[in-house]
Amino acid sequence: MERKWLVPLLASSLVSITLFLAATFSVGASSYGARSSVFHLFLKGEDPADMYVESKLSQVPASDLPTAPRLAYLISGTRGDGDRMKRVLQAIYHPRNQYLLHLDLEAPPRERVELARYVKMDPTFTLAGNVHVIGKANLVTYRGSTMIACTLHAAAILLRQSKEWDWFINLSASDYPLVSQDDLLNVFSYLPRDLNFLEHTSDIGWKEFQRAKPIIIDPGLYMNKKTDIFWVTQRRSVPSAFKLFTGSAWVALTRNFTEFCIWGWDNLPRTVLMYYTNFLSSPEGYFHTGITTVNHDLHYITWDNPPKQHPLSLTVKDFDNMNASGSPFGRKFDKDDPVLDMIDSRLLGREKDRFTPGGWCLGSSENGNDPCSVMGDADVLRPSAGAKRLESLVLKLLAPENFRKNQCVH
Ligand SMILES: *[C@@H]1O[C@H](CO)[C@@H](O)[C@H](O)[C@H]1NC(C)=O
Ligand SMILES: *[C@@H]1O[C@H](CO)[C@@H](O)[C@H](O)[C@H]1NC(C)=O
Ligand SMILES: *[C@@H]1O[C@H](CO)[C@@H](O)[C@H](O)[C@H]1NC(C)=O
Numbered sequence: 464m465e466r467k468w469l470v471p472l473l474a475s476s477l478v479s480i481t482l483f484l485a486a487t488f489s490v491g492a493s494s495y496g497a498r499s500s501v502f503h504l505f506l507k508g509e510d511p512a513d514m515y516v517e518s519k520l521s522q523v524p525a526s527d528l529p530t531a532p533r534l535a536y537l538i539s540g541t542r543g544d545g546d547r548m549k550r551v552l553q554a555i556y557h558p559r560n561q562y563l564l565h566l567d568l569e570a571p572p573r574e575r576v577e578l579a580r581y582v583k584m585d586p587t588f589t590l591a592g593n594v595h596v597i598g599k600a601n602l603v604t605y606r607g608s609t610m611i612a613c614t615l616h617a618a619a620i621l622l623r624q625s626k627e628w629d630w631f632i633n634l635s636a637s638d639y640p641l642v643s644q645d646d647l648l649n650v651f652s653y654l655p656r657d658l659n660f661l662e663h664t665s666d667i668g669w670k671e672f673q674r675a676k677p678i679i680i681d682p683g684l685y686m687n688k689k690t691d692i693f694w695v696t697q698r699r700s701v702p703s704a705f706k707l708f709t710g711s712a713w714v715a716l717t718r719n720f721t722e723f724c725i726w727g728w729d730n731l732p733r734t735v736l737m738y739y740t741n742f743l744s745s746p747e748g749y750f751h752t753g754i755t756t757v758n759h760d761l762h763y764i765t766w767d768n769p770p771k772q773h774p775l776s777l778t779v780k781d782f783d784n785m786n787a788s789g790s791p792f793g794r795k796f797d798k799d800d801p802v803l804d805m806i807d808s809r810l811l812g813r814e815k816d817r818f819t820p821g822g823w824c825l826g827s828s829e830n831g832n833d834p835c836s837v838m839g840d841a842d843v844l845r846p847s848a849g850a851k852r853l854e855s856l857v858l859k860l861l862a863p864e865n866f867r868k869n870q871c872v873h
Pocket of ligand 3: 786787809810852
């Protein structure tokens with residue numbers, strides 16, 4: 464009797480590990496040389512002193528400006544996160560983008576219905592049709608492979624929802640933006656569309672033994688109560704033909720790479736096959752398009768020393784550093800922490816319960832009206848000081864010496 468489910472269980476955990484490795488650890492990347500054209504787009508001058516986009520910008524006629532990208536956001540949360548998710552959504556809303564909200568199984572159905580109602584009743588969301596709520600919840604175990612499964616499931620929905628987006632960004636209810644979407648879209652319009660933001664290190668140290676080797680069973684796959692993942696005593700050997708990378712759970716992935724992840728997820732047996740045959744023998748052959756990664760997760764995060772599993776909560780004391788970092792997002796914030804109001808008023812220009820204003824907001828703000836209640840052209844961006852800060856960060860990350868160092872090259 465027990466044996467009967469043991470085999471599928473082990474098989475499914477093996478599959479989870481495969482996906483865990485495929486999704487969490489970035490595997491390989493094309494070499495730096497092939498990507499040098501990147502810099503011609505971004506850093507037109509050869510002289511490093513000439514590297515600033517802004518000076519170039521002023522010389523570029525408006526009609527030659529690159530088109531702004533579109534982003535696909537997943538905002539996930541658990542019991543009690545409904546209000547925070549609404550706030551994050553309002554702060555990062557832009558009609559160009561796609562949004563998907565996911566409350567996990569821990570949240571009572573009432574909360575999910577309430578969130579869905581809020582989205583349905585908002586005239587802006589209705590007009591743009593770009594905000595969706597996942598109706599059927601999955602149980603998410605923090606750290607476990609169900610988290611990946613959920614993320615991939617959501618990414619699959621977003622891929623179906625819109626053919627147009629360029630990057631997939633997943634956030635949780637305790638994340639918050641530090642620049643407006645107009646700023647983010649403006650800076651990202653200069654980026655090559657095949658760049659993934661994924662913090663990683665190949666120096667996985669103790670994690671090699673504790674994470675890569677054990678067979679991890681994620682109870683979210685077959686139970687409906689949330690418990691931590693548990694380990695099976697039998698260990699597997701670490702794949703030797705490719706390097707393992709470990710990194711932050713917060714990513715910005717290109718549409719292409721997201722499709723690759725989904726494609727793998729939808730074709731389980733083939734993925735396993737690939738993992739053992741193609742992957743191990745020739746990872747380059749598999750990733751024929753190559754993955755270009757920037758070693759940064761676009762988040763401002765502070766850790767305890769030594770780091771614990773969860774980062775420290777950001778407060779008013781962190782405001783100046785957050786602002787100076789140029790990061791588009793911060794993590795993590797406690798519910799209704801006063802620093803969120805500071806970010807709203809000083810960095811986003813956002814008023815309580817309103818959208819972060821942008822070039823698409825055409826209404827007047829007289830008599831306390833919300834300018835974003837009148838939707839204008841979503842192509843019109845109105846970048847502010849945040850664009851300058853983000854631009855400095857991106858230029859630093861893409862500076863050839865940093866970019867090369869951070870590449871995961873085989
Ligand atoms: C996505 O992949 C296809 C082929 O797999 C390639 O032709 C295309 O250029 C890629 N697009 C980007 C933006 O990298
Ligand atoms: C974002 O996606 C990655 C992998 O695709 C996953 O490991 C991570 O848990 C996700 N983060 C959130 C906040 O959903
Ligand atoms: C954010 O930092 C910039 C310098 O990087 C500074 O000029 C600006 O005043 C700061 N903004 C706030 C609201 O503190």
